[in-house]
Amino acid sequence: MTKILIIEDDTSFAQMLQKFLARNSYDVVLSHTGLDGEKQLKEHDFQLVITDLRLPDYDGIKLVSNLKGEIPVIVMTGYAEVSTAVKAMKMGAYDYISKPFTPDQMLLVIDGALNSKPVVSREPVYSKEKVEGAKEATTSQELILTSEATQKLEEHIVLVAPTDMSVLIIGESGTGKEVTAKAIHQKSTRNEKPYIALDCGAIPKELAASEFFGHIKGSFTGAVADKVGSFEAANGGTLFLDEVGNLSYENQIQLLRALQERKIKRIGSNSEIQVDVRILSATNEDLKAAVEKGTFREDLYHRLNEFSLQIPALKNRHGDLSVLASHFLSKFNEKLNKQIVDFSAEVWDIFNAYHWPGNIRELQNVIQRAVLLSTTDKVEAKVLPSELMSPVLETVELGSLSKADFEKEQIVNALKRTNYNKSKAAKLLQVTRKTLYNRINYYDLDL
Ligand SMILES: Nc1ncnc2c1ncn2[C@@H]1O[C@H](COP(=O)(O)OP(=O)(O)OP(=O)(O)O)[C@@H](O)[C@H]1O
DSSP states (O other): OOEEEEEOSOHHHHHHHHHHHHHTTOEEEEESSHHHHHHHHHHSOOSEEEEESEETTEEHHHHHHHHTTSSOEEEEEOTTOHHHHHHHHHTTOOEEEESSOOHHHHHHHHHHHHTSOOSEEOOOTTOGGGHHHHHHHHHHTOOOOOSHHHHHHHHHHHHHTTSOOOEEEEOOTTSSHHHHHHHHHHTSTTTTSOEEEEETTTSOHHHHHHHHHEEOTTSSTTOOSOEEOHHHHTTTSEEEEETGGGOOHHHHHHHHHHHHHOEEEOBTOOOEEEOOOEEEEEESSOHHHHHHHTSSOHHHHHHHTSEEEEOOOGGGOHHHHHHHHHHHHHHHHHHHTOOOOEEOHHHHHHHHHOOOTTHHHHHHHHHHHHHHHOOSSEEOGGGSOGGGTSOOGGGSOTTOGGGHHHHHHHHHHHHHHTTTOHHHHHHHHTSOHHHHHHHHHHHTOOO
C-alpha cells in the first residue's frame, strides 16, 4: 500500500483528507507540525509527502529543500500564494495544489506525483529499444511554439538540434526548458540513443559525483551496489543537466573535467571510460551574473553555453496562450473523459490579463482543474482558482524598481479589465484609489 505523510496544522482538515485517501487505498500518516513531520520521515518509508506551506513551527519550503527530491512532495497553498508555491517547486516540490480543492483534484495530483520521474530519469526516452514508446512520448510532450515571441526560438532549435553543440536553455520555472531539451534530442542525430535527465538542483552535493560518474560497491558508506552514472548511461546520446546553476563549486570542477577530457572514472575505480555525450543544460537564474559574482565558473559556463536559447515567460507570449490553452483542453478532455469545447469569453479575458508566475506548468494545472470541475460544455470563470481573479499587487513591494515592469503591467491589465474605471481597477488591485493615481503618475502611464 502506498504510504503518504500529510503535514497539516489544521487537524480537522487533515483528518478529512486522511479518511478520504484511506478510502482510496492509501496508507496515510498525519503530522500536525513540521518537526513531527521530520521525525516521521526518519522513522518510516514514505512514497509521498503532502505538506502545508505555512506551518506554525516550520517553513514548508525548507522541508521540501531538505528532502532534496528523494520523495515527491506536493505543497498545499492558500489563497494567492502561487509565487511561494513556484518557489517550492524550484526547490524540488513535485506540484502544488491551491486550497480549496476537491478530493478528486487531490487524487489527480497524487497520481501525477507517484508516477513522476525520479530525480535522475534513467529512462532513455527515445532509445532504440523504445521506438514504439518514443512516438507516444513525443505527442504527450509536444512543444508548442507559434507566437512571434517564440518563432525565433523554434528556428534556433531546428538549427542547433542536429549539431553536437552544447546548449544552455534559459527561462523561468515552468516555461518548458525540459520539453525543449527533449525536443532538441529528438531532432538530433542521437535520437535513437539514450536521453538522460539529471536534476542538479535536487542532488545533495556529496552525491553529485556519484550521480554523474557512478561508483563501485563499497567505495563509500551507502555504496551498496555498483552504480552506473549519468554520463555512462547517456553514452552516445544526450545528457540534460537541469538547474545546472545549483551545482556546488566542487561539482562544477568535476563536471568541467569530464567535459574537457571526455573520460570519466566511476568513484572507487581506476579504469577510465571514454564517453561521447552531448550536453544540454537549463537554468532559471542568471548564470552570467553568477559568473560575475564568482559563484559559477566561467570556463564551465562557456563549455555549457556554446549556444543559448532563451525561453520567454508565458506572460510575454500571448500569441501562444490560446494555442496552449486549447492544446491542454483537449489533452485533459481525453484524460478525464470530458467533452468541453471551449473557454467562455470571460475566461479568455482572465487568462490574457493574468501574469502566470508558474508559466506553462501553471496554465496546464489550471486547465486540468477547470476541466475536472466543469459541468457544462464551456469552461466558465467560476471553475478557475481564485488567484487568477485578483492580480497580486499586494505581493509586489510598491516602489521597488526591480518589480517596476511587472507592476506597470498589473496596473494596465487591471485598467483594461475594468474599462479604465480607476475606482474599480484600484479595488481589483487591492490598493486605494490614491495609491493607484500615484503609481499611474509615477510610471507616467499615458491612459
Ligand atoms: N511549449 C510547450 N508546449 C507544450 N507543453 C509545454 C510547453 N512548454 C512547457 N510545457 C509543459 O509545461 C510543463 C512544464 O514544462 P517543463 O518541465 O519543461 O518546464 P521547465 O522550464 O523545465 O520547468 P522547471 O524549471 O520548473 O524545471 C510540462 O508539463 C510541459 O509538458
